[in-house]
Amino acid sequence: MSTQTDQAAPESRIPLSRDRVLRAGVELADEGGLESLSMRRLAQQLGVEAMSLYHHVRNKQDLLGGMLDFVYSEIQAPSSEGDWRAAMRCTAISFHDVLLRHQWACSLFMSPMGPSPARLRYMDAVLGRLRSAGFSADMTHHAYHALDSHIVGFTLWLLPFLAFAKQQPDYAERFLQELPTDELPHLTEHVHVHMEPERPGDVGEFEFGLDLILEGLERMRDAGSN
Amino acid sequence: MSTQTDQAAPESRIPLSRDRVLRAGVELADEGGLESLSMRRLAQQLGVEAMSLYHHVRNKQDLLGGMLDFVYSEIQAPSSEGDWRAAMRCTAISFHDVLLRHQWACSLFMSPMGPSPARLRYMDAVLGRLRSAGFSADMTHHAYHALDSHIVGFTLWLLPFLAFAKQQPDYAERFLQELPTDELPHLTEHVHVHMEPERPGDVGEFEFGLDLILEGLERMRDAGSN
């Protein structure tokens, strides 16, 4: 009869699923940041009402946890062959890139959440690669924390400036003009260094600290203190 | 007459002020975290209605910015005398301690805010100390980022675990029991290392990475590459 048997809203035929909800959440947060991710808006994105999401996600915390897991799963695991430093460097840069792609993820690190499978897998892979490179259990433990701290810390530092620069390209110049140059001479110099055009072959700031740590670790390993 | 000239609600005689608002905000966030800091609750704490706060604070973002500035002002500036590594070590540890005292501050690093005077002063002091230790402008710039990344990154990593451990002391044991040991052997080992009692003379995880960076920097400076 007039009841639609076939043609009623064909796109809404795709049933909701946890995976679809998480993906839509990631997409929404990528575009507008975490503050634009509300249950209502996410539901709207999916052509659904807010409360329907709760059939696939325990609550908002669970949603965010799932999204963070998704992010971790995008990190490239360290290659088990070749130079350990090259492998770790690659993974660290991949992690950094992932965080730049999903900037909201950084603010989720702080809130305690249930264990995320992808995160545990990432950790085990990194720890394993360090062990196979000849580090003791103790040194591996320290090395892991040093590396992860740098990745997360550096990215966290970078993000606000990216946000500023995005909405106002001459942000640095403006900042310099307002800066009391005589009171804060070294900061003034620092900003100038930041404004220099990239020199060819210059490793970025991120890689600098990364290599510093990697070299230090290798030296400690070779010194054999253990 | 019967109107109270002197004795009416003596504690509410203290007028509100930006400083009092910020301090109360810090106190509230220290106790209950950022999520317990609402304008209404903060006002209640001060014996006042929410909207009154807006005479001393532009909006909530401004309040948080002021609180963060307060936090930065607690960091011990590097001593300009003696070994530069000792000075920077001291400042880094002080920064770390401050962040442990005001754990909510870490989640504010991400959101772009107007420049905070105390933060600029902190940066200038650190940069100046590095310059006076003989680093070039370029190296100083890199050194600063390496150090700050470690401080912030490491603390950010630590905080969720402190939160877990606080509300459940045997958290690590429980976690180990649920861990699929055969699938994640290195992570299992890692957790075991974490559970070892502190050995005497063992520098903590934070200091390990810190010293790694400081030594690496000194070596680069002495190599004179520049």
Add this chain to the structure above:
DNA sequence: GACCGTACGCTTACGGCGTAAGATTGTCAA
């Protein structure tokens, strides 16, 4: 075909949030 449990989506409602707009009050100079 009749029946029914289950899964999924919808509706309504509650208390809390940040804050815009305007009314009220306390303080002090003239």
Add this chain to the structure above:
DNA sequence: TTGACAATCTTACGCCGTAAGCGTACGGTC
């Protein structure tokens, strides 16, 4: 006493997360 002005309070709006309960469509059993 009066008037100004700033500090505070009141009210209201549109968001938020989510508890509770309702309607419906489907898959398996007789």
